[in-house]
Amino acid sequence: MKLNNKIAIVTGGASGLGRATCEQLVNKSVRVAILDVNEEAAIQTVKELGENNAIFIKVDVTSDTSVESAFKEVIAKYGQIDICVNCAGIAPAAKVLDRENNAMPLDKFSSVIGVNLIGSFNVARVAAQYMSSNAPDENNERGVIINTASIAGYEGQMGQSAYAASKGGIIAMSLPMARDLAKTGIRVNAIAPGIMGTPLLLGMPEHVQESLVENIQFPKRMGYPSEFGDLVVHISQNAYINGEAIRLDGAMRMQPR
Secondary structure (H helix, E strand, O other), X not given: OOOOOOEEEEEOOOOHHHHHHHHHHHHOOOEEEXXXXXXXXXXXXXXXXXXXXXXXXXXOOOOHHHHHHHXXXXXXXXXXXXXXXXXXXXXXXXXXXXXXXXXXXXXXXXXXXXXXXXXXXXXXXXXHHHHOOOOOOOOOOOXXXXXXXXXXXXXXXXXXXXXXXXXXXXXXXXXXXXXXXXXXXXXXXXXXXXXXXXXXXXXXXXXHHHHHHOOOOOOOOOEOXXXXXXXXXXXXXXXXOOOOEEEEOOOOOOOOX
């Protein structure tokens, strides 16, 4: 896909990997619609990206009506949607049994699955509907959907049952969704990042950061959010990447804790 003048939706685009994705897309002359719940951060992001390059719509990704309304607003503004990147997510930690052997409350598990997995599908399904109306390009492509998984979807650590399940679901969803949408000319992929140097992690004490980096093979550092954004750009441009979940982790494999 040629990116010049394309339109992208980025959930969770006000911070972290989502914001880095918006920056990299705008650098490629893509206009972005930021779908987020953090109004203050999103408004600031739009200001820094430029109001000609970005808009913000407050959205709850777990709500079908909220997402459908947001897409209608984007269509009214830009006329079409070519790229959808799902970065919205939560990552609370909780073991199945706590120290007193009390079971994890079911709503904690459900909320993570609701935001990370169901929320990603919710946005992707509506994106696919609108992309199906796009005129095909020279590769007969009409759009691309990129979901954010995690290496925890492969090697979840202690306390990550809910998070790992949600991200493993995104990994497992990539191929069948790509197969569903193949005849429509819409590609579906996922990125499974490892330890990325988002503001949240960089704000942790130095010894905590060092322990996180310990199992990264090379480069011996956290990933740059811009490297995530670069991969979004490459997947969007490379029409032959489809149905894949791509690890972005410096050859890291997660330990039990």
